[in-house]
Amino acid sequence: MIPYYPYLLLNKERCLNNIQRMVLKARNNNLKFRPHFKTHQSIEVGEWFKQLGVNSCTVSSFTMAEYFASAGWSDITVAFPVSPFNSKIINKLAQSTQLNIITSSYKNLISIDSLIHNKIGIYIELDCGNARSGVNPENTREIALMVDHIKQNKFYLFKGFITHSGQTYNTNSKQEVEAIHRKSMTILSRIRTFWKESNPEIHISYGDTPSCSISNDFWGIEEIRPGNFVFYDLIQASIGSCTIDDIAIALICPVVDVYSERGEAIIHGGAVHLSKDFTNNPDQAKSFGLICPFDGKNWGSSYEGLWLKSISQEHGLIASNTNVEISILTPGQLVAILPTHSCLTVDTMGEMFLSDETSISTMRKRL
């Protein structure tokens, strides 16, 4: 029994296929698979990974680390630069789990000095072109300073280098993603060759969903950490990381009104459900989601010529091409919206439902 509308529907079969595919890719490339759980934020979905032999994970916050640790995850990397405000929870978690943290510069590293009193693994984050956080790989002096500093601290275990080539999100072809991937691989294997000599135990942790979905050559690294692939979304489909049919979640929304004269319809489904990322249609019109028919259990292929033109707090406005009769929609009907960015849609919605209407809880409970 669905308690509220709109609600988030999870296609478990697609999700399991997405997980299986990435598990196999990691295995075939001799890579440790440490999936990022920031997309599903769910202990239950985490169990589906465990059943396929995955026992390490990545999270984006220490709160999330605590949540998954409470479900028995004992090898967790928090892939967000450490801050002094995390020291208390780090010292607590480090007592019961193999906790790995990341540091994104020498300044960042010294900001936590003297605050860590329990053994943790620590990675140096490299910026291989994403221009967000991380040390410039060319900056060998800063890297040397950091390695030295880490090795002098008895609570730190130097684990190696970590990077997120998030610039792949600004592409719209597999070729562009592969070019970025090759560039990152070159930088990383150079760093690895140099530092592994004096630190044989270190390894390279890498991975964003586009690179890990599209590329097949991971020579020179040891670990991948994709996250979004578990559900995928329209951004990933536009990049070429997945097909529309790999997308495993959809927001089920009531159609509340249809305005034939304008060729537009209103759904209950807005920014508090989908968040506000968008893609651009071929004609450059913004699209906040694609609209699919829904039979009460599953969604079908998206309606040609319909798209989510704009969203406000609770309203979604569906637009149609001139050659589409908007009256295929009726007030009181349910439609499925494929999300632009599944990580944010899951974060705003919290709870998900399977086609049998059983609930899958996440870190966040929507009231």
Added chain:
Amino acid sequence: MIPYYPYLLLNKERCLNNIQRMVLKARNNNLKFRPHFKTHQSIEVGEWFKQLGVNSCTVSSFTMAEYFASAGWSDITVAFPVSPFNSKIINKLAQSTQLNIITSSYKNLISIDSLIHNKIGIYIELDCGNARSGVNPENTREIALMVDHIKQNKFYLFKGFITHSGQTYNTNSKQEVEAIHRKSMTILSRIRTFWKESNPEIHISYGDTPSCSISNDFWGIEEIRPGNFVFYDLIQASIGSCTIDDIAIALICPVVDVYSERGEAIIHGGAVHLSKDFTNNPDQAKSFGLICPFDGKNWGSSYEGLWLKSISQEHGLIASNTNVEISILTPGQLVAILPTHSCLTVDTMGEMFLSDETSISTMRKRL
């Protein structure tokens, strides 16, 4: 004691001033004040309105209506077009509260026919140029059909007409807002004059924060429903609805790294905290928020030449003008981010804190 970072800080004094100003404006214009509670979503903030004599409210969903009804609000308008999926909760709420619903077309109205078994107030929503939901005021035949249909249903009490001139959000000057407001007032008073003759009890409910903040002539309507004014935000400041100093909430974020060579800094504060609305700087660069110094209790005037250039799930990237030294920021420091759109920031964060670190809960609890 703040349990997590980033956290949402509420400046109670500014919030009370914003409420007081709108209460007075309504009183001076002989308007019933039915504030929209979708921005704060908080029973505690609702109490601050009660203390100023406000006893009616507007909400954006029936879940929100249930939440405020549980705190003793007994006169609630749900300002979102009704849908058959709401019938159960409508019939339940209608037993204990004066519940008003809105219908946005004849099609929408008949979609709930025979599902309502308890007395409710019902408004016809008019589209005065927002091009979202509502009947075109020119469509007198459809309006007549709806009025007739409403009056024939013994469970419906015809309350009048309601509109939201949300097109004011696409402006960036008080003059544009006032032009839109005058146009809406003209349409609404014409409708009112015509329908009040046969239905003397009806009234007009109107209001969006820009119109209600900027305009002073409300002749011809009976009720206003602004919501965002309680906290305001950077979108409202860019329109001219408020000054930067009226903004009553800020996201308190740890600075995690500073990259002097790039003139950029990283904070812990991203899309899961702020949501993803943005404004454009004078040079058309996107800005997801303004950065202010924070002394542990209050925030100061925003840093000149710094803005939130981009946000991902947990990261915020601060950019600086060439004439600003980014090193005024240090890892481990806290900064306050003024939100672009406070309604969505509060919705994603849930809980808020006062400067004495006491918690203000909302409908949604962030875990």
